[in-house]
Amino acid sequence: MSFQNPVFIPGPTNIPKHLRKACDMPTIDHRSPLFGQILHPAREGVRKVLQSDSAEVFIFPATGTGGWETALTNTLSPGDRVLVARNGMFSHRWIDMCQRHGLDVQIVEVPWGDGIPADRYQDILAADTGHAIRAVLATHNETATGVRSDIGAIRRAMDAAGHPALLFVDGVSSIGSMEFRFDDWGVDVAVTGSQKGFMLPAGLAITGFSARAMAATETATLTRTFFDVRDMAKGYAGNAYPYTPAVGLMSGLKEACRMLLDEGLENVFARHHRIAEGVRVAVKAWGLELCASDPSVQSDTVSAIRTPVGFNATDIVTHAADRYGVAFGVGLGEVAGKVFRIGHLGSLTDVMALSGIATAEMCMADLGLQITLGSGVAAAQDYYRGHPAAPRKAAA
Numbered sequence: 001m002s003f004q005n006p007v008f009i010p011g012p013t014n015i016p017k018h019l020r021k022a023c024d025m026p027t028i029d030h031r032s033p034l035f036g037q038i039l040h041p042a043r044e045g046v047r048k049v050l051q052s053d054s055a056e057v058f059i060f061p062a063t064g065t066g067g068w069e070t071a072l073t074n075t076l077s078p079g080d081r082v083l084v085a086r087n088g089m090f091s092h093r094w095i096d097m098c099q100r101h102g103l104d105v106q107i108v109e110v111p112w113g114d115g116i117p118a119d120r121y122q123d124i125l126a127a128d129t130g131h132a133i134r135a136v137l138a139t140h141n142e143t144a145t146g147v148r149s150d151i152g153a154i155r156r157a158m159d160a161a162g163h164p165a166l167l168f169v170d171g172v173s174s175i176g177s178m179e180f181r182f183d184d185w186g187v188d189v190a191v192t193g194s195q196k197g198f199m200l201p202a203g204l205a206i207t208g209f210s211a212r213a214m215a216a217t218e219t220a221t222l223t224r225t226f227f228d229v230r231d232m233a234k235g236y237a238g239n240a241y242p243y244t245p246a247v248g249l250m251s252g253l254k255e256a257c258r259m260l261l262d263e264g265l266e267n268v269f270a271r272h273h274r275i276a277e278g279v280r281v282a283v284k285a286w287g288l289e290l291c292a293s294d295p296s297v298q299s300d301t302v303s304a305i306r307t308p309v310g311f312n313a314t315d316i317v318t319h320a321a322d323r324y325g326v327a328f329g330v331g332l333g334e335v336a337g338k339v340f341r342i343g344h345l346g347s348l349t350d351v352m353a354l355s356g357i358a359t360a361e362m363c364m365a366d367l368g369l370q371i372t373l374g375s376g377v378a379a380a381q382d383y384y385r386g387h388p389a390a391p392r393k394a395a396a
């Protein structure tokens, strides 16, 4: 690998220099008002990025996976039923966690490459007249397949069925990069980590709780200690944590939110869409297909690209690292060896994306795929020239 090149994995993402510096700070007393000056703006910034007026934000020294555990253990009790679709490796892992916690998991199997079927959720919820289902789980962006599901449609399905279940959303690879509307979508718990849209090193689990989810914390009986949001809330009231916070990362998070909000969330989402469109026209020019089964579910943060049958897609990733010092993502689970992934989220421009597209072309040509060098780059160049970026402020 080369430290000079950007990475094109869908997390951890490239860390802007400004955020590296924000994380690098001397030790402070983490139970002092000085820490409060980091903690409270960071929580407030996350709330804004979630597009919520009222979400309670809790941030743990953990990763996105710890955020899932926070959602489940604070709101549910052993044996509670949850409804969840499996359409990729990340939803699969969330299901596994639910099962290990002794929840009664009702799984909707979905082909890898498809989005979450809101209509099937609606039928299942409407049939659940006794309201045994306590929570509906949705992976907003399946990072394994490059598929974005429609969370607004899931909320509408729940409302149409008149069902009171809580709605938990894994937004690990969408929050801070793609439209995410905590309040409008009636999300009850949103989960992410620091190393994707927030452009930081891994190390923080970032969650937002609705008032209904907060109420559920009072009756839930799953065991929780480290991730207990009630202990966390008490800590926050005194500018502290129930234990030692990751102060440097929290300082980075405060700045990451400021960067996203300064750019403007609409601009951030538009930038990700634009960059993604350039990657998609390149894939088309190569004569390859995305794993995402339909344009309506194509992700703006990661593209999973199918390679021809008989070709091991993982070879592209290995070769890119060995020969060119560039990181792409491998296929996971059911699509291992069948796809490689280009991550295009976080601190990225179209100019950087062009370098990733060019590198993927070199690798595919080196490995004997029928790729015309420059074909994808030219298609992306045409797209970017025709869709100029909004004028950007000088980098912080």
Ligand SMILES: *Cc1c(COP(=O)(O)O)cnc(C)c1O
Binding pocket: 011, 063, 064, 065, 066, 090, 139, 141, 142, 143, 170, 171, 172, 173, 193, 202
């Ligand atoms: C990366 C990712 C996770 C896992 O997060 P960690 O921070 O690695 O624990 C979960 N869900 C999705 C959709 C992801 O992209």
